[in-house]
Amino acid sequence: MQPRSHAFPANVARALADDGLQVALARTSAGFPKKRLEGIASLPEFELLRDQAEAIREHVLEHLDWYLERFAAQVEKQGGTVHWCADAEAAREAVLGICQQAGARSVTKGKSMIGEEIAINDHLSAHGITPVETDLGEYIIQLRGETPSHIVAPALHVSRAQVTQAFREHHLDRDPERPLDAPRELLGEARDVLRERFLAADVGITGANMLVAETGTSLIVTNEGNGDLTQTLPRVHVVLASIEKVVPTLEDATTLLRVLARSITGQEQSVYTTFSTGPRRANDLDGPADYHVVLLDNGRSELLGTPAQPILRCIRCGACLGHCPVYQQVGGHAYGWVYSGPMGAALTPGLLGLPEAWHLPQASTLCGRCEDVCPVRIPIPEVLRHWRAQSWEQGQPGGVSRLALRTWAWLATHPRAYRLASSLVARVLRWRADGSGAVGSLPGLGGWTATRDLPVPEEGRPFLAQWQERQQP
Amino acid sequence: MSGAPPHVGLFVTCLVDLFRPSVGFATVRLLERAGCRVSVPAEQTCCGQPAFSQGAREEARALARQVIETFSGFDYVVLPSGSCAATLRRHYPELLADDPAWANRARALSERTHELTSFLADVIQFTEINTVYDGKVAYHDSCSGLRELGIREQPRRLLGLIDGLHETPLANPEGCCGFGGAFCVKYPGISDRLATDKSRQVVESGADLLLGGDLGCLLNLAGTLRRQGATTEVRHVAEVLADQTEAPPIGRE
Numbered sequence: 001m002q003p004r005s006h007a008f009p010a011n012v013a014r015a016l017a018d019d020g021l022q023v024a025l026a027r028t029s030a031g032f033p034k035k036r037l038e039g040i041a042s043l044p045e046f047e048l049l050r051d052q053a054e055a056i057r058e059h060v061l062e063h064l065d066w067y068l069e070r071f072a073a074q075v076e077k078q079g080g081t082v083h084w085c086a087d088a089e090a091a092r093e094a095v096l097g098i099c100q101q102a103g104a105r106s107v108t109k110g111k112s113m114i115g116e117e118i119a120i121n122d123h124l125s126a127h128g129i130t131p132v133e134t135d136l137g138e139y140i141i142q143l144r145g146e147t148p149s150h151i152v153a154p155a156l157h158v159s160r161a162q163v164t165q166a167f168r169e170h171h172l173d174r175d176p177e178r179p180l181d182a183p184r185e186l187l188g189e190a191r192d193v194l195r196e197r198f199l200a201a202d203v204g205i206t207g208a209n210m211l212v213a214e215t216g217t218s219l220i221v222t223n224e225g226n227g228d229l230t231q232t233l234p235r236v237h238v239v240l241a242s243i244e245k246v247v248p249t250l251e252d253a254t255t256l257l258r259v260l261a262r263s264i265t266g267q268e269q270s271v272y273t274t275f276s277t278g279p280r281r282a283n284d285l286d287g288p289a290d291y292h293v294v295l296l297d298n299g300r301s302e303l304l305g306t307p308a309q310p311i312l313r314c315i316r317c318g319a320c321l322g323h324c325p326v327y328q329q330v331g332g333h334a335y336g337w338v339y340s341g342p343m344g345a346a347l348t349p350g351l352l353g354l355p356e357a358w359h360l361p362q363a364s365t366l367c368g369r370c371e372d373v374c375p376v377r378i379p380i381p382e383v384l385r386h387w388r389a390q391s392w393e394q395g396q397p398g399g400v401s402r403l404a405l406r407t408w409a410w411l412a413t414h415p416r417a418y419r420l421a422s423s424l425v426a427r428v429l430r431w432r433a434d435g436s437g438a439v440g441s442l443p444g445l446g447g448w449t450a451t452r453d454l455p456v457p458e459e460g461r462p463f464l465a466q467w468q469e470r471q472q473p
Numbered sequence: 474m475s476g477a478p479p480h481v482g483l484f485v486t487c488l489v490d491l492f493r494p495s496v497g498f499a500t501v502r503l504l505e506r507a508g509c510r511v512s513v514p515a516e517q518t519c520c521g522q523p524a525f526s527q528g529a530r531e532e533a534r535a536l537a538r539q540v541i542e543t544f545s546g547f548d549y550v551v552l553p554s555g556s557c558a559a560t561l562r563r564h565y566p567e568l569l570a571d572d573p574a575w576a577n578r579a580r581a582l583s584e585r586t587h588e589l590t591s592f593l594a595d596v597i598q599f600t601e602i603n604t605v606y607d608g609k610v611a612y613h614d615s616c617s618g619l620r621e622l623g624i625r626e627q628p629r630r631l632l633g634l635i636d637g638l639h640e641t642p643l644a645n646p647e648g649c650c651g652f653g654g655a656f657c658v659k660y661p662g663i664s665d666r667l668a669t670d671k672s673r674q675v676v677e678s679g680a681d682l683l684l685g686g687d688l689g690c691l692l693n694l695a696g697t698l699r700r701q702g703a704t705t706e707v708r709h710v711a712e713v714l715a716d717q718t719e720a721p722p723i724g725r726e
């Protein structure tokens with residue numbers, strides 16, 4: 001997917017003007033925080049589990065090479081294959097190679113953000129292999145030719161009427177007069193259509209919520225069970241995962257699972273939690289003949305040891321999106337690439353670089369709610385400030401903003417000049433307000449005054465000037 | 474507390490200095506009533522938060538050093554602002570961590586620094602508020618104070634001492650008002666939606682007065698309420714606590 005993060009302001013304008021999107025966002029903005037509160041209320045040790053979850057993830061990042069090697073060795077011991085991929089290109093080629101070797105014509109896919117990151121669907125299609133998304137949300141946006149707008153709820157922006165429309169346009173072998181509005185009807189139809197695809201697929205691709213080093217296991221959680229069919233029916237199972245997804249033990253995995261779903265949907269557990277360890281063994285009743293893990297770096301190892309490292313703890317629960325005031329207004333597509341909300345703003349600059357993604361860390365009020373709800377306690381505002389500092393060094397923002405900040409900084413370090421300047425500003429503002437207490441427009445401050453008045457200083461001089469006057473009798 | 478009254482250095486903050494001197498005077502009055510000796514160093518300007526938030530680390534460090542210098546020698550440093558207090562308390566130490574000459578001084582200042590309402594409620598445990606306010610008040614919890622310093626109960630405890638004052642809760646008290654410093658002028662579309670949403674909550678709460686502890690948010694909300702034709706008045710919490718409400722509300726004359 002071609003990144004559009006650099007066009008963030010234009011993306012935002014579009015999102016704010018999209019009434020359908022605004023309705024969807026308003027619904028979920030209230031919903032997710034409420035569900036999370038209900039979910040954690042039933043688990044008194046939730047805060048303690050967060051501490052443990054944070055410690056597990058941080059420990060892994062400190063010893064990432066060791067755990068990755070252990071994971072890979074275990075996968076191979078079970079008869080699976082690990083593909084180490086430095087970038088998206090390498091990962092695409094690895095997946096294509098596996099599919100071609102299997103003689104695949106169609107591929108089913110469970111939900112995978114790494115799949116989005118490497119744009120695997122486009123690549124497979126371009127080589128004559130048909131990818132079919134099997135997560136209902138992903139399936140809907142695939143029909144609509146869109147990308148996910150939320151890392152957990154990819155079709156959050158789509159209304160039910162739009163789903164009906166997409167099904168009518170794409171499921172052409174069905175009776176055009178059929179009733180197709182109720183959720184049950186839509187679900188039934190999706191299930192029917194997907195069942196045929198599951199059976200026809202030669203390769204199943206899933207993501208991984210975690211990779212377990214001690215056993216070489218990959219783990220996914222879903223609420224629909226589509227992942228299980230994706231990975232057990234076809235002959236070949238490909239797991240797409242980024243390198244930081246590894247955790248030391250199964251015990252650690254369960255600790256993380258206890259905070260994962262609760263943080264967003266309030267569920268104790270997702271409906272299905274599936275562990276895959278290698279290909280089918282002699283006595284297994286089902287499972288794939290071949291099991292591959294495609295491990296993607298794509299810039300992540302460069303973040304280790306930097307102030308951005310904590311974002312690699314992320315377990316993609318989506319809580320920070322659901323609680324972010326900015327995300328709640330603009331939705332996921334405005335961020336212009338795969339990851340959105342606070343975790344996207346913190347991660348994307350590391351993967352795409354600041355020239356593409358510099359807006360994302362700027363577009364935050366640093367309100368800190370993301371850090372407050374993050375199950376692995378990622379200090380997201382701190383990471384955003386880190387990217388802002390990098391941007392500043394690279395000359396972004398430039399122009400008037402930069403000049404204004406520099407001028408102000410000079411004044412602020414020269415208190416006498418500062419006093420004169422603030423007295424002058426107070427006087428000018430009061431003159432413009434002309435006795436009304438506020439101004440409705442001000443050259444250079446259109447961003448403020450377009451939608452709100454600017455209260456002007458109270459009558460009299462600034463506080464420090466008045467104070468000094470009073471001190472000198 | 475034994476013997477001499479605690480010596481407090483008052484950092485009024487740049488926004489109070491420029492926009493709302495009466496908050497400065499109200500703060501002095503409150504601190505003096507709470508038994509403190511108050512000094513207002515003349516060299517103070519701004520805590521440097523705009524530079525720090527923008528990532529202009531050198532500029533932010535220069536200001537941090539200036540503030541540390543200006544406010545050394547007090548028992549406490551008090552600011553009528555959660556976000557500026559958080560800058561001194563939380564961010565100076567990290568900003569100057571690698572500077573051997575300043576790291577310790579930054580930490581020492583951090584430990585002595587307090588936001589006004591938490592200083593009064595937690596440190597001094599001030600209870601002598603003898604004012605009366607007959608009306609419904611909404612309180613806006615500013616994000617920095619709330620999440621960086623844990624300020625939620627303190628202003629409410631103090632306001633609870635006022636006879637007649639009745640708090641009307643906001644629908645989404647944890648939500649940001651959309652100010653965010655430079656954010657509000659750089660991404661005005663998003664900021665406007667957030668400010669509008671918060672203002673609607675204020676109006677729907679039925680309050681006749683909105684209070685808060687951070688002037689940035691209050692300017693944002695006062696300006697939005699005013700543009701929308703709402704009559705809700707907006708003031709800094711210190712004004713009401715000090716019973717100093719002679720000045721017209723923020724953005725009114």
Ligand code: SF4
Pocket residue numbers: 313314315316317318319320321342343370373374375376377378
């Ligand atoms: S950053 Fe934290 S809250 Fe956000 S998705 Fe990742 S784990 Fe969840």
